[in-house]
Amino acid sequence: MGFSDYRTALVTGASSGIGAATVRRLSAEGLEVYAVARDAARLSALSAETGCRPCAVDISDLNALAALAKSAEFDVLVNNAGQSRRGNILDTTAEDVDALIDVNLRAVLHLTRLIVPGMARRDRGHVVNISSIAGHYAFGGGNTVYHATKAGIHSLSQQLRVDLYGTRVRVTEISPARVETEVFGRLLGDLAEAKRRFFDDYDALQPEDIANSIAFAVGSPARMNVAFMEVLPTQQVVGGLNFAQKSRPPAE
């Protein structure tokens, strides 16, 4: 299996960043791509550029997901849409917990249960889940709920491969480190500030790097399942250990 065996793809989070780059790449490979995000205007511009089918949908809306899943027999499902939030569990709101679980995890599980059984019946398909290094490592500055949802993506990707054992449906998890997208701008509510703080002085990955990683997995021969890829900027590493000193007794 490779691109020539697949005809259709559904990509979530398609209005910007990794998702938009993936729509461009998969469309260029000849797939009919259904591009999903909330921002209809951006999807319409992407459609004019690539020929993709724009689907303005909030993926936390289960009815909308069910309708979307019925719109075609999808060969490729790229679960990419995601959000993050500032702070950690010590200052996270109830809304933050619910929104991150709804978008980053719940929607992925629903789309998987709605679309993958058809792939299994047809004995053809490829699921690509975008997790994050946050799902695999603990580090300062990360949002606890975001880390937990991305760990969930890792776990469901592992188990999905077991569920699909015996079929020719492949499951790929791609775990990126820092990619220059709007994710940090959305977090701060200020794209220019995010660019200054997270990208101007760092050689981050570009969205195309992850789109190309997805294309490598999807375009691989049928015998080959790229199960997991961790993709980091060359100048970024994961590691480090913190050890707080014992507190000294207060002076008398």
Ligand SMILES: NC(=O)c1ccc[n+]([C@@H]2O[C@H](COP(=O)([O-])OP(=O)(O)OC[C@H]3O[C@@H](n4cnc5c(N)ncnc54)[C@H](OP(=O)(O)O)[C@@H]3O)[C@@H](O)[C@H]2O)c1
């Ligand atoms: N950038 C990084 O450094 C990095 C690192 C590791 C993992 N990731 C992961 O990569 C994925 C893509 O993010 P990105 O970096 O490309 O960021 P991005 O540019 O902010 O893209 C996020 C996409 O998700 C869509 N989205 C958010 N909430 C949605 C909702 N409720 N319904 C439908 N679509 C929704 C957004 O579109 P609308 O606003 O139009 O809905 C947008 O298209 C995410 O899962 C993220 O966690 C990113």
